[in-house]
Amino acid sequence: ENIITDIVVATHGHSDHVADALPIATKNKAPIVTMVELAWLLQEKDHSIIIHDLNFSGSVNIKGIKITAVPAMHSSSYEDKYAGNPGGMILDNGKIRIYHAGDTGLFSDMKMIGEVYRPDIAMLPIGGHYTMDPHDAIRAINMIKPKIVIPMHFNTFDMIKQDAELFRKNVQEKTDAIAIVPLIEEEIKIDSKQLNN
Numbered sequence: 068e069n070i071i072t073d074i075v076v077a078t079h080g081h082s083d084h085v086a087d088a089l090p091i092a093t094k095n096k097a098p099i100v101t102m103v104e105l106a107w108l109l110q111e112k113d114h115s116i117i118i119h120d121l122n123f124s125g126s127v128n129i130k131g132i133k134i135t136a137v138p139a140m141h142s143s144s145y146e147d148k149y150a151g152n153p154g155g156m157i158l159d160n161g162k163i164r165i166y167h168a169g170d171t172g173l174f175s176d177m178k179m180i181g182e183v184y185r186p187d188i189a190m191l192p193i194g195g196h197y198t199m200d201p202h203d204a205i206r207a208i209n210m211i212k213p214k215i216v217i218p219m220h221f222n223t224f225d226m227i228k229q230d231a232e233l234f235r236k237n238v239q240e241k242t243d244a245i246a247i248v249p250l251i252e253e254e255i256k257i258d259s260k261q262l263n264n
Contacts, residue, residue, distance in 0.1 A: 070095070073130050076158070077101040078169030079143035080108065080150030083223070092116050100127060100134050104151025105143060123154065133159045137180050139171035141198070157184045162259040166211065168192060170220055173203040181211035187262045189213035189244075192220035193234055194227030201234045208242045214262050216244045217255075 075092045077085045077099060085105070089112060092099050098117040099109060106120030119127045121136035128134075135157040143150040157180075158165040166186035168177075180186070189211050192198035198220050199207060208216050216238055221229040231248045238246035249255045 072097050074132065074134075075099045076134065076156050076167065077105060077109075078139060078155060078167065079141060079153035080105045080145035080148075081143065081170070084170070085109070085145065089113050089116065098129060100129070100156070102136060102143070102151050102154045104149070105145055108145045108148055108150055121154070123152070131160055133157075135159070135184070137166075137184070138174070138176055139169040140174045141170045141172070155180070157186065159184075163187050163257065163262065165190065166213065168207070170198045173199050173207055175210075177207050178210040181213075186211060186213050187259075188215045188217065188257065190217045190219050193218040193229050194221035194223075195229065196226050198227075201229055201237065204234070205237055205241050208238065208244050213244050215257065216242075216246050218246065218248060 070091050072095050075088050075097050077088050088099055098119055100119045103120040103122050106118045110118050123136050123138055126133055126135040137155045137157055139153045139155045141153040143153040153169055155168045164186045165188045167190045170192055191204045191207055193201045193204045218234055221227050235246040235248055238244055
């Protein structure tokens with residue numbers, strides 16, 4: 068109810084990712100950016116919302132942010148329908164590049180994503196079971212080479228419980244990145260100057 072945003076980005080159709088997308092987009096008069104088949108399914112639900120459909124390597128520029136779809140290794144359904152390929156998203160405002168991996172397992176093209184897009188920040192799932200676990204996330208960090216990593220998709224239910232402090236310690240010891248582990252609904256601010264240190 069209190070979410071204020073200019074853009075809604077959805078990486079795939081599972082309910083823990085899109086259940087609130089339409090209401091948030093409606094309330095904020097914000098466009099949704101998502102993978103092509105999911106975009107069609109969301110558009111069927113609400114024709115009044117602007118939805119940008121992307122496929123891998125496709126980009127859209129909205130309010131000074133270039134959003135590019137990249138692969139993810141997961142599944143995607145919306146309600147009772149197949150929702151096409153899941154994806155990750157690169158968000159680039161010209162100063163900071165963020166890689167939101169979406170829900171994904173570890174895959175070799177993460178190295179290519181790091182080389183081509185050179186993200187400053189990587190948001191990676193660490194919950195295991197449905198996505199990468201912390202060990203695979205460390206491997207991903209070493210392939211992507213971000214300056215900052217933000218873990219996600221963990222500790223929301225028992226099956227994906229992880230020790231965030233242990234993850235932060237392992238990132239520090241086994242990679243060149245630093246981990247920022249925000250609390251649920253905590254706002255974090257990262258200045259481009261922080262990334263140049």
